[in-house]
Amino acid sequence: MYSPNQRVVISHHRKRCIGCNYCVEFAPERWRMSKKDGKVTLLGAEEKKGVYTTRVTEEEYDNNAKAAHACPMNIIHIKVL
Amino acid sequence: MSRKIELMAPAGGFDALQAAIDNGADSVYFGVDQLNMRARATMNFTLGDLEEIAERCSTKGVKTYLTLNTIIYDHDLSIVKTVINRVKEAGISAVIASDQAVIGYARSQNVEVHISTQLNVTNVETVRFYSLFADVMVLSRELSLRQIKSICDEVKKENICGPNGKPVEIEVFAHGALCMAVSGKCYLSLHTQNSSANRGACNQNCRKQYKVIDLEDGHELEIDNEYIMSPKDLCTIDFLDELIESGISVLKIEGRGRAPEYVATVIKCYREAIDAVNDGTYTKEKVAVWMSRLETVYNRGFWGGYYLGQQLGEWTNKSGSSATQKKVYIGKGEHYFPKPKIGQFKLESHSLKIGDKILVTGPTTGVIETEVTSLMADDKEVDEAFKGQEITLPIEKMIRASDRLYKLVDVQP
Numbered sequence: 001m002y003s004p005n006q007r008v009v010i011s012h013h014r015k016r017c018i019g020c021n022y023c024v025e026f027a028p029e030r031w032r033m034s035k036k037d038g039k040v041t042l043l044g045a046e047e048k049k050g051v052y053t054t055r056v057t058e059e060e061y062d063n064n065a066k067a068a069h070a071c072p073m074n075i076i077h078i079k080v081l
Numbered sequence: 082m083s084r085k086i087e088l089m090a091p092a093g094g095f096d097a098l099q100a101a102i103d104n105g106a107d108s109v110y111f112g113v114d115q116l117n118m119r120a121r122a123t124m125n126f127t128l129g130d131l132e133e134i135a136e137r138c139s140t141k142g143v144k145t146y147l148t149l150n151t152i153i154y155d156h157d158l159s160i161v162k163t164v165i166n167r168v169k170e171a172g173i174s175a176v177i178a179s180d181q182a183v184i185g186y187a188r189s190q191n192v193e194v195h196i197s198t199q200l201n202v203t204n205v206e207t208v209r210f211y212s213l214f215a216d217v218m219v220l221s222r223e224l225s226l227r228q229i230k231s232i233c234d235e236v237k238k239e240n241i242c243g244p245n246g247k248p249v250e251i252e253v254f255a256h257g258a259l260c261m262a263v264s265g266k267c268y269l270s271l272h273t274q275n276s277s278a279n280r281g282a283c284n285q286n287c288r289k290q291y292k293v294i295d296l297e298d299g300h301e302l303e304i305d306n307e308y309i310m311s312p313k314d315l316c317t318i319d320f321l322d323e324l325i326e327s328g329i330s331v332l333k334i335e336g337r338g339r340a341p342e343y344v345a346t347v348i349k350c351y352r353e354a355i356d357a358v359n360d361g362t363y364t365k366e367k368v369a370v371w372m373s374r375l376e377t378v379y380n381r382g383f384w385g386g387y388y389l390g391q392q393l394g395e396w397t398n399k400s401g402s403s404a405t406q407k408k409v410y411i412g413k414g415e416h417y418f419p420k421p422k423i424g425q426f427k428l429e430s431h432s433l434k435i436g437d438k439i440l441v442t443g444p445t446t447g448v449i450e451t452e453v454t455s456l457m458a459d460d461k462e463v464d465e466a467f468k469g470q471e472i473t474l475p476i477e478k479m480i481r482a483s484d485r486l487y488k489l490v491d492v493q494p
Binding site: 017018019020021022024033035036037038039070071072073 | 114115116120121154156157159160163274275276277280281282284
């Protein structure tokens with residue numbers, strides 16, 4: 001379902017999000033604040049045991065790495081396959 | 082002296098909530114999900130819990146206040162409305178707010194508003210301003226008793242009333258943690274970890290040890306008092322008569338992040354102290370007993386805060402708690418036999434013997450503290466039971482399978 005060039009894996013432990021908005025500021029194309037519960041949603045992600053994960057191309061790496069670094073709860077993780 | 086003083090307890094979860102109700106709180110305050118000043122707490126309630134909170138409290142005549150007191154961004158506005166609508170539906174007594182968006186929407190829905198410590202109310206004109214929206218306001222923790230009294234006197238004299246038509250009730254913090262900064266005005270955690278204290282995500286930088294480095298020669302200087310930024314905890318029980326005399330109506334206990342037995346002990350002590358002040362039996366001897374009981378639960382050492390006009394803060398000399406007691410997890414609840422009043426537990430760790438002090442906590446049970454008077458292990462009478470055994474012991478109150486059993490151990494200073 002992911003193409004071979006989507007080698008960047010972003011994951012998000014959504015339950016612990018405090019809705020600070022840093023990730024949206026850094027990577028608005030990948031994160032959106034939910035009006036339902038005030039927590040952020042990782043766009044295009046699938047959920048497994050509370051952790052939302054998606055794979056993106058390397059173009060998105062920098063912005064999302066900044067988001068992961070800024071996250072005060074340390075619940076955004078990013079790695080390259 | 083028979084003015085009714087409201088004792089307000091913190092509740093970080095159902096166990097603490099029950100402990101507050103059982104030990105004489107007149108009201109409780111609590112947060113749901115992330116928009117409150119304890120956003121990091123994993124034990125916050127959810128919106129779905131509001132009915133049960135209202136139900137448990139209202140049957141005991143305890144008021145319920147929901148904290149919605151962080152700073153609010155545009156992206157939060159929709160959840161703010163959802164929360165306030167749910168507060169109204171569930172019959173929660175009021176919201177504790179600081180952001181004007183919250184205050185404005187709550188008022189538009191006729192939900193009672195209380196002003197949060199995040200707004201640092203320090204003078205009577207600010208009280209007058211917020212009286213357009215709020216019936217209860219907490220004063221800044223950094224005021225002196227004289228300043229508090231002067232504000233209370235003015236409220237009375239000028240009859241400053243809230244939306245409910247009654248004079249505004251003035252609330253103060255009576256016990257618990259203090260900030261190194263004027264409450265809510267600290268940015269340390271934001272600067273170091275992007276983690277805003279004003280969004281309830283304080284990382285408590287002030288509670289750590291620091292060194293000063295001379296940038297010219299690289300020498301490291303350890304600061305004389307190692308925890309220079311960490312204030313001791315506020316405790317007012319030794320001058321509670323004066324604090325009440327200042328004209329305040331509500332005594333708030335800090336500590337939504339603290340354990341249920343903390344809530345039980347602190348609320349019980351302050352309940353007894355308020356009652357003693359009211360009926361004229363508040364004595365030094367009683368204060369000494371309350372103080373030693375308060376010292377058994379989490380504390381960073383006590384001082385009277387700014388109320389007595391100290392020039393500067395008193396700083397703690399250690400990391401973490403100075404409590405004289407600690408709890409050790411030893412097992413879980415299994416069954417209660419109501420007739421003989423016997424509790425059955427599974428001992429999962431350590432040992433337990435006759436004479437040990439135990440603590441049972443749980444979401445429905447709240448907090449039970451008692452002493453082991455007799456003990457059976459695997460159906461035999463014993464003096465001491467060990468890990469892995471099934472034990473029964475006499476206990477006055479009902480225990481449940483959702484309960485945790487702890488042993489209380491003295492901590493050597």
